[in-house]
Amino acid sequence: xxxxxxxxxxxxxxxxxxxxxxxxxxxxxxxxxxxxxxxxxxxxxxxxxxxxxxxxxxxxxxxxxxxxxxxxxxxxxxxxxxxxxxxxxxxxxxxxxxxxxxxxxxxxxxxxxxxxxxxxxxxxxxxxxxxxxxxxxxxxxxxxxxxxxxxxxxxxxxxxxxxxxxxxxxxxxxxxxxxxxxxxxxxxxxxxxxxxxxxxxxxxxxxxxxxxxxxxxxxxxxxxxxxxxxxxxxxxxxxxxxxxxxxxxxxxxxxxxxxxxxxxxxxxxxxxxxxxxxxxxxxxxxxxxxxxxxxxxxxxxxxxxxxxxxxxxxxxxxxxxxxxxxxxxxxxxxxxxxxxxxxxxxxxxxxxxxxxxxxxxxxxxxxxxxxxxxxxxxxxxxxxxxxxxxxxxxxxxxxxxxxxxxxxxxxxxxxxxxxxxxxxxxxxxxxxxxxxxxxxxxxxxxxxxxxxxxxxxxxxxxxxxxxxxxxxxxxxxxxxxxxxxxxxxxxxxxxxxxxxxxxxxxxxxxxxxxxxxxxxxxxxxxxxxxxxxxxxxxxxxxxxxxxxxxxxxxxxxxxxxxxxxxxxxxxxxxxxxxxxxxxxxxxxxxxxxxxxxxxxxxxxxxxxxxxxxxxxxxxxxxxxxxxx
Amino acid sequence: xxxxxxxxxxxxxxxxxxxxxxxxxxxxxxxxxxxxxxxxxxxxxxxxxxxxxxxxxxxxxxxxxxxxxxxxxxxxxxxxxx
Ligand code: SF4
Numbered sequence: 001x002x003x004x005x006x007x008x009x010x011x012x013x014x015x016x017x018x019x020x021x022x023x024x025x026x027x028x029x030x031x032x033x034x035x036x037x038x039x040x041x042x043x044x045x046x047x048x049x050x051x052x053x054x055x056x057x058x059x060x061x062x063x064x065x066x067x068x069x070x071x072x073x074x075x076x077x078x079x080x081x082x083x084x085x086x087x088x089x090x091x092x093x094x095x096x097x098x099x100x101x102x103x104x105x106x107x108x109x110x111x112x113x114x115x116x117x118x119x120x121x122x123x124x125x126x127x128x129x130x131x132x133x134x135x136x137x138x139x140x141x142x143x144x145x146x147x148x149x150x151x152x153x154x155x156x157x158x159x160x161x162x163x164x165x166x167x168x169x170x171x172x173x174x175x176x177x178x179x180x181x182x183x184x185x186x187x188x189x190x191x192x193x194x195x196x197x198x199x200x201x202x203x204x205x206x207x208x209x210x211x212x213x214x215x216x217x218x219x220x221x222x223x224x225x226x227x228x229x230x231x232x233x234x235x236x237x238x239x240x241x242x243x244x245x246x247x248x249x250x251x252x253x254x255x256x257x258x259x260x261x262x263x264x265x266x267x268x269x270x271x272x273x274x275x276x277x278x279x280x281x282x283x284x285x286x287x288x289x290x291x292x293x294x295x296x297x298x299x300x301x302x303x304x305x306x307x308x309x310x311x312x313x314x315x316x317x318x319x320x321x322x323x324x325x326x327x328x329x330x331x332x333x334x335x336x337x338x339x340x341x342x343x344x345x346x347x348x349x350x351x352x353x354x355x356x357x358x359x360x361x362x363x364x365x366x367x368x369x370x371x372x373x374x375x376x377x378x379x380x381x382x383x384x385x386x387x388x389x390x391x392x393x394x395x396x397x398x399x400x401x402x403x404x405x406x407x408x409x410x411x412x413x414x415x416x417x418x419x420x421x422x423x424x425x426x427x428x429x430x431x432x433x434x435x436x437x438x439x440x441x442x443x444x445x446x447x448x449x450x451x452x453x454x455x456x457x458x459x460x461x462x463x464x465x466x467x468x469x470x471x472x473x474x475x476x477x478x479x480x481x482x483x484x485x486x487x488x489x490x491x492x493x494x495x496x497x498x499x500x501x502x503x504x505x506x507x508x509x510x511x512x513x514x515x516x517x518x519x520x521x522x523x524x525x526x527x528x529x530x531x532x533x534x535x536x537x538x539x540x541x542x543x544x545x546x547x548x549x550x551x552x553x554x555x556x557x558x559x560x561x562x563x564x565x566x567x568x569x570x571x572x573x574x575x576x577x578x579x580x581x582x583x584x585x586x587x588x589x590x591x592x593x594x595x596x597x598x599x600x601x602x603x604x605x606x607x608x609x610x611x612x613x614x615x616x617x618x619x620x621x622x623x624x625x626x627x628x
Numbered sequence: 629x630x631x632x633x634x635x636x637x638x639x640x641x642x643x644x645x646x647x648x649x650x651x652x653x654x655x656x657x658x659x660x661x662x663x664x665x666x667x668x669x670x671x672x673x674x675x676x677x678x679x680x681x682x683x684x685x686x687x688x689x690x691x692x693x694x695x696x697x698x699x700x701x702x703x704x705x706x707x708x709x710x
Contacts, residue, residue, distance in 0.1 A: 229705060232636060240704050244677060244684040261682065267635050267704070446706045448686060490706055493675030495690055 001542070002202050004031060004106035006060070007127055009120060011188050012053075012112035016127040019109065027543060028625055031062035031106065033089035034473035034557035036078025037564055039109065040087070046567045050080035050088075050180070051163060051187035053113040059100070059154070059193070060107030062475025063540045064533075066098040066201045069213050070220055071477035073098055073281040075171075082165045082180025083337070083386050084405035084429045086565040086574075090181040091472060092154075093280035094171020096195060099152025103197030114189040117161075122195040132191035136161065139330040140170040143192055151194045157332030159374040160186035164384040166337030166407075170329060173299040174280060177334035179406060179428055204542035212539060216532045217284045223483040224490035230287040230479060231277055235303035236266030238444050242307070245451065246586065247415040247443040249408075250311040251360060252343035253401045253578075256412035256586050258311030264318055269300065273318060285479055293326045301325040301335075307410035308339030313346060315363040327367055331374040337386055338370065340407035344387040344400050354394045356383055398579035403430035404570060413577070413595050414586035416442040418449070418457035420595030421604060422465065424575045427561035433478055436464035440482070441506065446494050447485055448503040452592045456510035458604035463513050463551070467531060470554030474537045484530055514607055520555075523548025556624045559608075559616050563628060572614025575601060630695045632657060633702040638676060641669045654678060655691045657701055676703035 004021040021035065029035040036058045048054040057079040064072040075097025081088035100108070104125035117132035135143050140157040147153055152171065159167035160182030167182030168175045176182075185193075203209050220226040229237060239261055242248035246256035262268060269289060275297060279286040289300025301309075301321060305328075309321040328335045348354040356379065358369060372380040382390060387407055391400035401408050406429025413420030419442060422435025432439060438460055442451040449456070471481050489499045516523075524546045526535035534550035537543070545553070565574075576582075577595055586593035605612065609620040621628060633646045642665045651657050662670035678685045679702045685693045695701060 224706070228637075233705065237705065240679070240682070241677060241706070243682050244679045244704065245687065246683075257683065259682070270636070491671075491675055494677050494684075494706060495686060496674065500686075 004035070004060075005104070006107040006109055007105050007122070008109045008111060009127060009129070010112050011110065011114040011118070011129070011190070014114070014129040021106075028556060029560070030473050030537075030541075030553060032060060032076040032473040032475060033078060033091070034469065034553070034560065035107075036060055036076055036089060037087055037557065037560045040078050040080070041560065041564045041567070043109065044080070048080065050082045050085070050184060055080055055184060055187065057110040057184050057188065058107060059110070061097045061101045062473060063537060064475035066101045067203055067209070067540055068282050069209075069476070069536050069540070070217055071280070071283045071285060071480035072475050073283070074472070074475055074477050075100070076472070077169065077176045077181045079179075079181070079184045080568070081406070081428060082183045083388065083402075084179070084570065086404060086429070086568050086570040087427050087561045088179035088181070089428060089434075089561075090169070090176035090178050092169070092171050092174050092176035093477060094152070094154065094174035095281060096152035096154040096171040096193070098281055099197065100195040101201055102199050103195045104199050108193075110188060110190070113187065117189045117191050119191055120193040122193070122197075124197045135191050140332050141330055144170075144172070147192070147194050148196070151196045153192060153194050155192040155332075156182040156185050156190070157330060157374070159332045159384075161191075162374065162376045162384070163187060164333065164374060164376065165386050165389070166334040166341070168328075168332050168334045170332055173329060175329060175334070177336065178431065182332045203540050205539045209536070209539040212532075212535055216528055216536065219528050219532070220284050220480065220483060223487050225482045225485065226285045226479070230285050230482070233266035233270055234277065234287045234289045234300070236269050236289065236301060236306050238303040239265040239306050239310070240267060241444045242411065243311070245415055245443040247412045247439060247451075248307060248311055249401075249410055249412045251314055252312060252347045252399060253408070253412060253580060254399075256415045258314070260316045261311050263316035264306045264310035264321055266303070266306070268318060269306070273322065274300070280477065283477065285477075287479060291322055293322050298326050299329065304410045305335040305339070308336060308343070309363065312339065312343050312410070313363065314361040317363055320363040320366065324363070324366060324370065327370055331370070333370070333374060336409060337407040338373070340401055341383055341387045341390065342366070342369075344390060344396065345383055347399055348390070348394055348396055351396065353396060356380065401430075401578055401580070403577055404574050406430045411439040411444070412586065413581055414593045416451050417454055417595050417600070418442055418461055420577060420581060421457055421461050421597065421600045424577050424597055424601070425461065425465070425604060427558065427565055433468060434465070436461040436468065437478075438464065445485060446489050446499060447506065448494060448500070450504070450507040453507050454596050454599045456507055456513065458600050458607055459510045459513035459517070461604060462607045463517060465558055466551045466554035468554070469557040470550050471531070471533050473554070473557055474533055476533050480533070481531070486529070517607065520548035520552045552624075556626060559621060559624055560626055562610075562616055563621070563626065566615055572601070572605070575614055629697065631700045633700055635676075635702065635704055637705065638669060638672045638703050641665060641672060652695055653691070654680070654685055654693045654695070654701065657695070658691065673703050675706065677706050678703055
């Protein structure tokens with residue numbers, strides 16, 4: 001069996017060595033964020049500074065990358081989270097991952113710190129490190145233009161160079177946005193990593209794989225979610241859906257509905273600004289928006305960006321939102337953490353606590369402020385540290401909208417309480433995807449579980465956290481999983497009695513999902529209707545992955561990440577949300593519109609077989625084959 | 629007066645973005661869409677996320693939700709993924 005080949009690159013000495021992943025480790029952790037978590041745990045001692053010389057950054061691929069399977073271009077960055085101090089994994093759909101694999105490496109492990117800004121080049125197995133020269137200081141677009149078009153590139157912009165704690169790394173126009181991926185490269189003085197090669201990825205059963213891929217592509221194209229909704233509106237299509245169910249963060253999460261949200265919705269974007277849709281490599285869904293900014297054809301905004309540069313700061317200018325989105329890509333900034341930090345700063349000003357020249361309803365000066373944040377100019381340097389840091393300095397912890405230090409995504413959890421549990425327990429901090437993304441079943445999808453009921457939410461959260469973990473670690477885009485909701489429900493619509501009945505039943509299916517989690521070892525089947533990823537992974541690797549063992553794989557990854565967090569001092573106490581979400585009802589007339597973490601967390605820990613402090617029990621780790 | 633607002637794909641079938649109406653409930657509007665624009669439009673309207681003043685009718689009385697003067701009823705394409 002061919003096991004993944006990595007390169008350890010030492011920035012201190014500018015040398016590299018080949019590092020082969022042991023077969024037993026490969027079988028257990030497969031690739032991407034899961035293998036990344038295992039390696040980070042093993043290769044670093046506890047308590048290091050994520051931006052210090054001892055920090056390790058892992059950039060890796062997964063078995064599916066580059067194989068031509070649907071939505072399989074996503075690569076991963078794992079490192080110590082700059083915002084939370086726990087685990088960080090940041091996923092990106094740019095070309096870099098596929099080309100690094102073609103260049104002969106499944107991953108690279110970056111150690112040490114260069115004393116001069118540098119560029120790492122990986123071409124046909126050869127690794128060279130050269131000075132970055134005048135590239136340092138340039139934006140992400142100019143930096144990438146300095147290299148041949150056929151190369152895969154991963155670069156940082158000025159924000160990464162200035163160690164903005166939520167700086168992003170950029171590949172093409174795709175972004176590894178969250179947790180400070182750009183800052184950790186900036187700390188090592190890496191301006192760019194480029195890769196090129198022609199090596200083909202190995203596929204265990206090529207014939208069956210090709211057949212299965214065409215079946216899966218057909219299924220995705222015919223499914224209303226992946227064949228119509230996402231191609232037509234992209235993720236931005238969610239603005240109006242979240243608004244319709246009071247799940248759209250407004251005025252720094254004070255409310256869940258914005259009366260002018262239509263101005264920045266996916267429908268308005270499609271009607272007024274969309275040039276065409278596009279995609280990452282080998283993706284039949286094509287959710288990417290192409291829009292024009294100052295006459296330039298650029299990648300358009302995702303849902304989070306529309307929500308956070310729109311309703312969450314009380315703004316309705318599509319023009320300014322598109323501009324800010326493009327500016328963030330150029331500077332290398334995570335739009336979620338940046339915009340949420342700005343909303344927090346606006347509320348600080350509203351409450352007379354601190355003034356950073358930003359206020360709700362005014363996006364006119366934001367491009368100027370964002371430019372200053374990216375280079376940490378003057379007082380704006382505080383804003384470059386994120387909302388947790390700001391709240392510790394200035395106060396306002398109850399409305400600093402993060403969990404563990406990572407700003408929440410754009411779903412108001414008081415109208416999606418399971419999403420609230422997901423945010424609180426997500427290993428990398430306030431992330432909807434790492435959190436299991438229950439909002440899709442509670443408020444923004446076709447199915448509607450009772451969004452305010454805590455019943456069944458812990459079981460569903462654990463199940464989907466595991467499933468999404470495995471999908472991501474295998475190298476697939478998580479959007480490819482959205483076809484698990486049966487197409488017939490989309491055809492009937494959200495208000496049809498059958499759809500409503502399914503939602504109601506799901507709200508009481510906690511025990512069923514718990515039973516499913518116990519039964520994972522015996523779920524030895526694969527179907528294109530649930531997780532086609534499992535069958536695809538089986539055909540690529542030759543390893544016995546079935547629906548059950550695939551979800552179990554994700555469970556192992558989730559526990560591995562949790563173990564890392566505990567080692568770094570993040571415990572059950574950090575499975576928390578700001579008071580605004582747990583103590584102040586969204587609807588003053590409905591006390592149920594809060595996130596009852598006190599009710600859900602104990603059940604969730606039990607389902608996960610963690611102790612009452614939220615720590616994975618020894619026997620749980622043993623069962624999953626995780627060595628502490 | 630109330631307004632009916634159409635979004636894709638329904639807009640493509642009825643060939644208009646919006647129209648004024650005096651109908652009294654969501655049910656009446658659904659009936660009107662079927663009568664005026666045919667079966668295909670009706671199926672499409674029923675499978676949409678129906679909102680009144682941007683709030684889902686699922687949070688009020690569903691198809692029985694009454695329409696008041698000045699209300700805007702919209703048929704949004706169902707979608708997800710963020
Ligand atoms: S669905 Fe969108 S984000 Fe995912 S791989 Fe396709 S184009 Fe990229």
